Amino acid sequence: MEENIKTKKSGTTDLTRGNVWKLLLFYCLPIFGSAMVQQLYSLVDLLVVGNFAANSNLAVNAVGNATTIVNILLAFALGANAGCSVTVAKYFGAKNHTKVRETVNTSIITFSALCAVTMVLGFAFGDLSMDALSVDSSYRADCLTYLYVYAGSLPFVFLYNTGCGICSAMGDSKTPFIFLVVSSLLNVGLDLLFVCVFHWDVAGAAWATFISQAISAVLTAFVLARKLAKLPGDEKPRMFVKDISRDLMITSVPVILQNAFVSVGNFFVSKRINDIGLDATTGFTAAFKLVSMANVGVSQMTSGLANFCSQNKAVGEYKRIVQGFVAVLVYCLITNAVFMAAFISAPAFFTRLFVDADKLTADALAYSCNFIVIVTSFLPVVCVKIVCDGVVRGCGGNLGFTISTFTDLILRVAFVYILVPFMGFSGVSWAWAIGWALGALVAVSFFLAIPCLRPIFFKNHKPKPVIK
Secondary structure (H helix, E strand, C coil), rough: CCHHHHHCCCCCCCCCCCHHHHHHHHHHHHHHHHHHHHHHHHHHHHHHHHHHCHHHHHHHHHHHHHHHHHHHHHHHHHHHHHHEEEEEEEHHHHCCCHHHHHHHHHHHHHHHHHHHHHHEEEHHCCCHHHHHCCCCCHHHHHHHEEEEEHHHHHHHHHHHHHHHHHHHHHHCHHHHHHHHHHHHHHHHHHHHHHHCCCCCCHHHHHHHHHHHHHHHHHHHHHHHHHHHHHHCCCHHHHCCCHHHHHHHHHHHHHHHHHHHHHHHHHHHHHHHHHHCCCCHHHHHHHHHHHHHHHHHHHHHHHHHHHHHHHHHHCCCCCCHHHHHHHHHHHHHHHHHHHHHHHHHCCCHHHHHHCCCHHCCCHHHHHEEEEEHHHHHCHHHHHHHHHHHHHHHHHHHCCHHHHHHHHHHHHHHHHHHHHHHHHCHHHHHHHHHHHHHHHHHHHHHHHHHHHHHHHHHCCCCCCCCCCCC
């Protein structure tokens, strides 16, 4: 009883108790909000430079192509978030608070080293990445500026994502959300100041993001330290535990690979689109931002589901895992239905938000609308895939999670190069849809194969299942 009170006072939540639907709703909503607000960082950059930069269409292309590289670097930070989250959730669910503290200490050291490597890669391969993407010389310098400033902000990105993952694993998804909202509002203000007043254009958008991310990271770290101090237990934790570091990497690597290979896949897709022409690049950049905004919130909600599954698996609450899957799937489908209704009904309106109407060509608008309508129609399909992946990852099935992700990615890239010569830009849109559909089938198969859940899934076929 005393331990439960202390846990509640520390601002954390035990995900192994209480009504699953209500618990996950209030737990996942801040995670969803955090993902949406974090997505607004680059979205606002694109909106501001697309409407207020001197050469808005070229500025959009610069930010869009730079973001393709940035997302590869960001994959490592998102992996840190997932690694901390699942590992901390395991120990927190088992009430082993000393291990929780040791995991936090080990995470900071492990992911600081990973951050240093990521920064070196970002600065070392900037020019080479521009060549590989076939970036047009008219916006190449701006593209490099955005990339290098973002690479410099990676320590803050890693710190925020690591802290956010730890807080979420301990049942507190609200605090990181609040700080992210504050920093995002600051980002909007700085974007407008640097681009509209100082006329720094793409560089201004990049520095606005840098400063905002630094503030959110520092605030999150401060609150995390206070939460850890309030956890029960007086045993002094070790600063670095080799076995925990190994577990962190085992959990993080599949997520890093997922995000990195998805981003690498998008890299090759962007190159193919750049080869089509500037209008195709502009149209795709605007459309892809919208689709990503619809998708990333759902993806992060299932990170919360992975924490829920990890905590409940640790105490043998397998039926709650299935209930959690159903609850989050329903929440995600409802969320996607809202995005579908908005984007499919008015694709031209949303495209025009990103580029000054006077500089948006008819071809660029047509490309954007094509991608939005076709790909957004398949959001429920990818929703099923992502939610299944979340349960698989939370139950320790990293191999299945990785395979389903690679299937989706490889097929999308392959079909872009297969279909574009015959269908033009529409081939890009249909490649996305086909990759999502086939990737969903693989994800569902691994979900149904989770060992601890099989007796629940197949009990109707075997009235008296025997578990050996």
